[in-house]
Amino acid sequence: MSLSTNLTDHLLVCAVVAVYLISGGRVSIGCSIVVLYALSMYDSAKNLKVSEAESDQVSLEGAEKQKKKTCCGGKGGSSCCSSGGSGKKGGCCGGACASKKKAQEELTLTSPNPEPSVDEPIAIDFTHAFKPARSSKSKTGTKKMPRLISRTAGGAKKDTGFFKKALTVSNEKLSNSQIYVFYSSLQGAAERSAKTVLETLSGMPELKRTPKLLNLDDLSDFDDYFVNVPGPDALYILVLPSYDSDSPLDFFLQSLQENANDFRIDKFVLRKLVGYAVLGIGDSESWPEKFCYQARQADLLLAKQGGRRVFPVGEICMKFGGDPKVAEWSKLLSETLRDDEPILYEYDETLDDEEPQGPEDELTKEPLIDLEDVGKSSELQDVSSVKKMIGKDSPTFKNLTKQGYTVVGSHSGVKICRWTKNDLRGRGSCYKHSLFNIVSSRCMELTPSLACSSKCIFCWRHGTNPVSKTWRWEVDDPEYILENALQGHYAKIKQMRGVPGVIAERFAKAFKVRHCALSLVGEPIMYPFISKFVSLLHQKEISSFLVCNAQHPEPLRDLGKVTQLYVSIDAPTKNELKKVDRPLYRDFWERLMECLDILRTTQSHQRTVFRMTLVKGFNMADVSAYADLVQRGLPCFIEVKGATFCGTSDGNGNPLTMQNIPFYEECAKFVKSLATELQRRGLEYDVAAEHAHSNCILIASTKFKINNEWHTHIDFDKFFELLNSGKDFDHMEYLQKTPEWALFGNGGFAPGNTRFYKKKRGQEIQDKEGQNLPESANTQPIVV
Numbered sequence: 001m002s003l004s005t006n007l008t009d010h011l012l013v014c015a016v017v018a019v020y021l022i023s024g025g026r027v028s029i030g031c032s033i034v035v036l037y038a039l040s041m042y043d044s045a046k047n048l049k050v051s052e053a054e055s056d057q058v059s060l061e062g063a064e065k066q067k068k069k070t071c072c073g074g075k076g077g078s079s080c081c082s083s084g085g086s087g088k089k090g091g092c093c094g095g096a097c098a099s100k101k102k103a104q105e106e107l108t109l110t111s112p113n114p115e116p117s118v119d120e121p122i123a124i125d126f127t128h129a130f131k132p133a134r135s136s137k138s139k140t141g142t143k144k145m146p147r148l149i150s151r152t153a154g155g156a157k158k159d160t161g162f163f164k165k166a167l168t169v170s171n172e173k174l175s176n177s178q179i180y181v182f183y184s185s186l187q188g189a190a191e192r193s194a195k196t197v198l199e200t201l202s203g204m205p206e207l208k209r210t211p212k213l214l215n216l217d218d219l220s221d222f223d224d225y226f227v228n229v230p231g232p233d234a235l236y237i238l239v240l241p242s243y244d245s246d247s248p249l250d251f252f253l254q255s256l257q258e259n260a261n262d263f264r265i266d267k268f269v270l271r272k273l274v275g276y277a278v279l280g281i282g283d284s285e286s287w288p289e290k291f292c293y294q295a296r297q298a299d300l301l302l303a304k305q306g307g308r309r310v311f312p313v314g315e316i317c318m319k320f321g322g323d324p325k326v327a328e329w330s331k332l333l334s335e336t337l338r339d340d341e342p343i344l345y346e347y348d349e350t351l352d353d354e355e356p357q358g359p360e361d362e363l364t365k366e367p368l369i370d371l372e373d374v375g376k377s378s379e380l381q382d383v384s385s386v387k388k389m390i391g392k393d394s395p396t397f398k399n400l401t402k403q404g405y406t407v408v409g410s411h412s413g414v415k416i417c418r419w420t421k422n423d424l425r426g427r428g429s430c431y432k433h434s435l436f437n438i439v440s441s442r443c444m445e446l447t448p449s450l451a452c453s454s455k456c457i458f459c460w461r462h463g464t465n466p467v468s469k470t471w472r473w474e475v476d477d478p479e480y481i482l483e484n485a486l487q488g489h490y491a492k493i494k495q496m497r498g499v500p501g502v503i504a505e506r507f508a509k510a511f512k513v514r515h516c517a518l519s520l521v522g523e524p525i526m527y528p529f530i531s532k533f534v535s536l537l538h539q540k541e542i543s544s545f546l547v548c549n550a551q552h553p554e555p556l557r558d559l560g561k562v563t564q565l566y567v568s569i570d571a572p573t574k575n576e577l578k579k580v581d582r583p584l585y586r587d588f589w590e591r592l593m594e595c596l597d598i599l600r601t602t603q604s605h606q607r608t609v610f611r612m613t614l615v616k617g618f619n620m621a622d623v624s625a626y627a628d629l630v631q632r633g634l635p636c637f638i639e640v641k642g643a644t645f646c647g648t649s650d651g652n653g654n655p656l657t658m659q660n661i662p663f664y665e666e667c668a669k670f671v672k673s674l675a676t677e678l679q680r681r682g683l684e685y686d687v688a689a690e691h692a693h694s695n696c697i698l699i700a701s702t703k704f705k706i707n708n709e710w711h712t713h714i715d716f717d718k719f720f721e722l723l724n725s726g727k728d729f730d731h732m733e734y735l736q737k738t739p740e741w742a743l744f745g746n747g748g749f750a751p752g753n754t755r756f757y758k759k760k761r762g763q764e765i766q767d768k769e770g771q772n773l774p775e776s777a778n779t780q781p782i783v784v
């Protein structure tokens with residue numbers, strides 16, 4: 001108790017005694033005073049305790065205020081000069097922060113019941129919250145997780161721990177997805193295997209939807225599945241063979257790679273898929289180095305674009321009974337789809353360091369690749385490796401030779417057409433005779449590129465000829481191609497010498513080819529040396545008829561002189577063209593427009609022809625839209641031909657039937673209304689000539705009607721004379737009068753030939769040039 005308190009007490013006692021004496025020393029008053037005094041003493045003792053506690057609180061607040069003025073605001077840590085981090089003990093706060101921190105820590109540690117208030121933040125240590133399943137499981141001896149691919153950039157590995165690990169787990173129910181089984185097959189093994197996969201999956205009662213089977217080579221646009229996806233729950237299974245020579249799969253892989261590098265396409269565009277799995281088939285004995293390499297490429301490309309692998313790539317050698325292994329892979333896949341356990345889609349390989357690799361790692365033999373490195377993988381560089389377009393041992397080679405082609409070098413083909421044989425036997429030439437004066441027995445049909453940049457529905461490519469937007473193969477010399485093509489052609493002519501009815505004179509002349517139709521199958525203008533090749537033809541006085549698909553404006557612009565330049569116009573509108581030609585280019589319509597502009601301008605000196613192939617139900621309705629195209633390209637001629645039915649369309653995606661084949665009358669009606677529409681617009685065109693037998697009718701610019709007589713025929717001697725003169729000349733300088741028999745309405749059958757009516761045992765079939773083919777080729781789809 002303090003001195004001041006004692007003094008107050010003494011004064012109080014004196015005052016009480018004085019009051020007692022003044023009041024006469026009465027006992028009752030004296031007692032009351034003593035009680036009051038005792039009460040007041042108790043109260044003051046209590047107050048003293050409270051004030052002592054308050055004064056402690058005030059002094060703490062004062063210390064807090066002072067702390068905020070220190071170097072670190074009292075936080076200590078590395079920002080405080082008193083902390084260990086600064087290396088200075090004491091610092092500006094004299095070490096108060098540090099000592100305070102220490103005191104607080106001590107308080108916390110010694111506090112018996114440190115119940116935090118609701119508002120206080122709680123610190124939880126997540127370090128061990130996401131232990132990789134693999135590590136923990138393998139320690140207990142249970143199944144190890146498959147090795148999967150990380151999508152994390154190397155630099156980001158260290159700081160994405162929490163989110164990255166959380167992203168690795170997916171709980172999608174795979175059995176709810178719509179499964180698409182894709183395949184690509186040249187000889188049938190992949191198709192068979194895909195069907196096994198399909199059957200196995202279809203037998204799963206858990207699957208909500210029936211799986212679908214799709215041939216990659218029949219897809220008109222890969223983008224429908226590999227840029228867009230058909231639904232939110234699509235799951236893809238790809239069954240792919242490998243070929244070290246060119247195969248349709250090359251184009252698919254090339255497209256995937258282009259998508260991966262196309263800045264307009266979302267980098268992880270295939271994240272929209274529930275997942276994917278690839279089954280590779282191949283031959284490990286004959287191609288040990290390249291065994292199933294294209295399946296692996298596909299797998300990496302799908303992963304690179306965000307696809308989630310739901311099952312490891314299968315690699316099965318088909319040489320020695322691979323079918324049971326395919327069934328086994330399919331069964332394992334179906335078990336995975338059934339299994340609702342989460343799948344580790346992304347994988348942090350740094351977590352692998354936590355334990356040594358087990359023997360299972362050896363078994364998987366799957367190299368762990370960071371997705372960021374996928375593009376640099378040597379496997380992927382192979383996607384765009386330069387191959388021969390048609391290797392001698394390739395199925396495409398066998399297919400083409402079976403169909404009567406002579407494959408020249410690695411990318412050209414020559415074939416003797418039925419009209420050539422017909423003309424040798426005096427049975428008449430093809431429609432090009434009546435329209436333009438080409439004699440079939442002296443014509444060679446050739447293409448320097450068996451590959452094409454379209455997949456036209458009426459083409460008889462059987463889904464086997466290579467497709468690509470650009471040239472991606474080894475290139476043969478033009479001299480080599482011409483020399484060997486002529487040899488191949490003459491060899492076939494020679495075979496005709498024993499055929500009954502061959503006219504000796506025509507047979508002799510046939511050994512000096514006069515015309516070359518650069519069409520056949522494929523896209524000739526894709527050949528990088530097309531102009532040189534054409535000039536070599538001209539040097540041998542062989543006229544050139546070049547047909548192109550209007551998808552390659554650059555080489556079209558650069559093209560040198562040709563005798564006649566064709567552009568195929570297979571449909572008049574963008575939508576119809578996409579349906580009919582199934583072009584590979586996204587900007588196919590713009591390319592067509594550019595080609596038309598080139599015909600009207602840069603190449604207007606040439607004899608230009610629009611070639612239209614009429615397919616009922618596909619491209620015959622919109623005459624006015626065709627007129628728009630004519631107005632833009634202003635060709636010299638419009639050659640209109642009805643498509644021809646050539647048998648079934650088995651497995652090559654050709655949707656045409658006999659119902660799509662127009663009759664001559666329908667073609668004639670179409671041609672007349674097109675001519676009328678052009679005239680209505682003030683464009684000077686009219687119907688000129690025909691070859692009724694081939695359903696072919698010619699509309700010509702009226703500038704070829706000289707003195708009221710059509711001059712659609714070519715004076716070939718004059719053409720070479722002009723060419724050899726070295727002077728510039730144009731299409732109006734080598735004309736010849738159209739003979740009477742060829743004019744529209746007269747049928748177009750040349751005199752001097754005997755009309756031959758074949759007994760119709762099967763469908764009469766024709767090749768791309770409109771030439772009829774032997775009946776043995778009756779499995780071919782529509783060709784024109």
Ligand SMILES: Cc1cc2nc3c(=O)[nH]c(=O)nc-3n(C[C@H](O)[C@H](O)[C@H](O)COP(=O)(O)O)c2cc1C
Nearest residue numbers: 185186187188189190241242243244282283291292
């Ligand atoms: C010309 C040719 C090249 C081949 N190249 C490879 C190859 O590089 N790697 C491979 O694993 N198998 C290769 N094979 C084997 C095929 O991939 C195998 O026969 C496959 O089953 C064919 O599938 P398909 O019948 O669906 O076309 C090749 C086969 C041929 C005929």
Ligand code: SF4
Nearest residue numbers: 452454456459522549
């Ligand atoms: S018809 Fe011609 S342009 Fe069309 S795919 Fe066949 S070869 Fe190519």
